[in-house]
Amino acid sequence: MDVRKVTESLLLSGIKRKLAQWGISREISFSVEIPRQEEHGDYSTNAAMQLARHLGKKAREVAMELVEAIREEDEKGWIASLNVAGPGFINIVLSDHAWREVVATVLRKSERFGSSETGKGTRVLIEFVSANPTGPLHVGHGRGAAVGDALSRLLSFEGYEVATEYYVNDVGNQMDKLGRSLHVRYLQECGIAADLPDDGYRGEYLAALARDFRREEGERYAGVPEEEALPVFRKVACDRILDGIRMDLNDFRVGFHNWFREESLHREGGVSEAIEELEKRDLLYRSEGAVFFKSETHGDEKDRVLVRADGRTTYFAADVAYHRRKYLKGYDRMIDIWGADHHGYAPRMMAAMRGLGEDENRLEILLVQFVTLVRDGKAVQMSTRSGEFTTLREVIDEVGVDAARFFYLLRSFHSHLDFDLTLAKTQSSENPVYYIQYVHARICSIFREAGSRGVFLSDNPHLSSLSLPDEVKLMKKVARFPDVISEGARQREPHRIPFYLLDLSREFHAFYQNHRFLGEAPERTQARLALAKAVKTVVSNGLSLIGVSAPESM
RNA sequence: GCCCCCGUAGCUCAGGUGGAUAGAGCAGCGGUUUCCUAAACCGUUUGCCGGGUGUUCGAGUCACCCCGGGGGCGCCA
Incomplete structure (x- = not known):
């Protein structure tokens, strides 16, 4: 049960009926969103405004009519109130029992709660890190590892059939x-x-x-x-x-299904095959002794060398062969995670794939921006000349795997990251990763205490006493998790998970401060424990998607 | 010169397919504990969303131009 989906389908069937009445057959697109302002309801839709222009009516009038139709669809009393506001928004407030059903759903689905299975039947290959084996991984590689691994976990959770690969440049x-x-x-x-x-x-x-x-x-x-x-x-x-x-x-809790050796590509003839394939398509020419690929005609800024004048192939040639192989393996989607310094490389790769007659839209290249380490408010200097970068190993040793992974994902990978070592190392509530983990530990502690008092959560607890505003607020936050997951997966943005978890954690800690889980009337205690279990489940699921542990005590 | 990312509170950053009065953490100041873990909570201060033009019922979000920061423009990887 996904609150949003149920609500959307309710709106949709009401609107469709109205459209039929008006004799409109064309599809209209409208959004259902969670308003920023609480007073604007739990959900809000702009359907009336989108429709108004086609009908030549005032948006608010259209909205009034839609509201009527939606009300008639809502036989189960899912919606508590519907009203028209502002320029023609329809604001929807759900009844409390809708939110209670979320709690029941979390308990039922447990570690699967949050998955919408949107990736079912899609095979995806994610290639990440792929650092040259010329030295230990440094902090920049760590970011690629954290992002790639979290994305893999996220897409798997959403039902994609995920394979992960590390491309080893062991030639050249x-x-x-x-x-x-x-x-x-x-x-x-x-x-x-x-x-x-x-x-x-x-x-x-x-x-x-x-x-x-x-x-x-x-x-x-x-x-x-x-x-x-x-x-x-x-x-x-x-x-x-x-x-x-x-x-x-x-x-660092990052594993790969396959470590692909560039060497094997040369040994098995993949590179020459790729070159021949381009040759066959008349996309190559010779100049000054070298073989060039006509990438300029496919959107690159200039043509690129595949075979040097001395007969050796370039890195690019091998990489074209490698990506061609990915297509031959039949993946529906291929995701490459590269450092931002490789961005100039993307157009020629896309050009090559198009040149080979493949659909380049199936290849997504995600560029992860740079990392600056910050200690005590000052940037940690890294010297390229001496080859001494701060290694991933050093960061893990200093702040721990949980904090390191979490901090890497606490920014959109599109943005430059200032990695605050001092904060990451702090063993207190100031450190956001511990703030979230503490929610999990706290709830575990509640259940330990409950057990020692002989109180246990029943299999099918009555939830009807969950009706206080604070309880409803917390349930609403829990209900958002599936949204965060499906959007995060769709947009390839794992950073949404830690942000959501921080939000949920704030809500929980505040609730904990103001209410008690144990020692209430039996039915209320059961309901509160169910709510606690739901929060714990979501925190645990979310943390596992970013590869951070969920401790039972701290 | 061309290309990519970024520009939102003092700092670090979030801001679903464009929605209504733009948020969080940190920093600052002031409070809260006979209690299921205070690794917690509550209150309080803060904005020309870099600037401009346009698209539209509506722009932090989209398009174009400019400014600023980072990165890239090799027969290196």
């Missing part, structure tokens, strides 16, 4: 540089003078990796010529760094 220039850098570090460990190339990876993590490698393998690679040793160092560096990334993500 940067892998050579990485191998060379590790080799130099290794030689240094062996006491042999060697200098990192100017464009080498300078991070401490590689020196540490070299130490490990020397401990395990001794100095048997010290005398091997560089070109011979390189493949070994390249592989060791890549594999170990990737293991580290996997562990970081695992500890």
Whole structure:
């Protein structure tokens, strides 16, 4: 039972009947929304205003007539009052028992409450993080991980068949540089003078990796010529760094169905197939020894190289092949989550997909904006030159996984994020994540206390005593959860969840302050416990969608 | 120069497919505990929604222009 849907269908059937009377066959679009002002009712529709222009009547008159028709549809007394306001809005107030049914629904659906199954039958592939295995994940990757993982959970919850994938760029220039850098570090460990190339990876993590490698393998690679040793160092560096990334993500509660290796794409001929396919469609040409893709004709600002003059393919060529493969796998939707610095890349990818004859609208590229760490009100400086970024690992160690995930999702990913380490670390109510978790812990505590008093919530509690304004307010807040979920999923905006949870938590804490759950008359106690259970369920469901734990005590 | 994101209270940010009198947290000030967890609650101050033009019954929301901040414009990834 979804309050909004029931209300909408009631309005719709009333309006349809009226339209039939007026002999209007065309569809009209109207909105049903929750007004900002409480006095404007629980829901409000602009249907009369939308209709007025077609009828040549005054909106308020149309509204009056619609109200009559809707009243006649409402046989069960779902609606408490309907009235016309302002320029022609129809304001709807639902009766209390409508809200009580929400509580009953939450108890019945439990961990499934909130899902509208809007994604049923849709297969979606979400690719995120996909950081190059040249160093540990930093705070920016953390945001992509938090957003991608939450979106995956959200879409799964909404009934989508979700697969998640991490694309590993384990081929190319940067892998050579990485191998060379590790080799130099290794030689240094062996006491042999060697200098990192100017464009080498300078991070401490590689020196540490070299130490490990020397401990395990001794100095048997010290005398091997560089070109011979390189493949070994390249592989060791890549594999170990990737293991580290996997562990970081695992500890961050982020897992992938598939780790897709770029290398496999080359090995299995995917890259040359993609190039041939474009060739067949006459979308390639040669210039100065290189092979160009005519992306400009497909909306890109200029043509792009697929094969360099020296015969090696570009990263772009592999990425085209990779995305072509996604289409071949038959996903209905493909979502890429990229850092904002890659935005210029989106048009050429779209161009390539269109060039291959695919529907580029099935590919969505979400650009996640940058993260600035803030400590004690000041930005934490990060040095690109030394290769020393603040890592995701450091952030997790400092503030914990729950706070880290929560803070990453506390902003729309379209916006730049100031990540306040000081606040995230604070173990008090000032910290929004604990504020929400405390609701869960508090309710668990109520049930523990109830149990010790021999009071238990019955399977089918009477809810009719839930009628105080504060009770109704809380029920209304609970009722919004399915809306937040379906809109969040539709718009790909997981940040709506933490915002909603904060809202619900405020409502609950205020209620807790002013009312008691235990020690009331038996029927009232049962009803209050049912309400508490409903809030607990929604908090728990919401937190699980963003990968944050719901503690039983704090 | 071109492209993407952002510009809303002192600070950090929310503001469903355009709706009626624009919100929260933090910061500031002042209160609340014989109680199911005070990791809580209540009160109080705050706005040219960057600026302009347009679209319309109605614009923080849509279109265009300008200003400001961040990012991107490689045969790097």
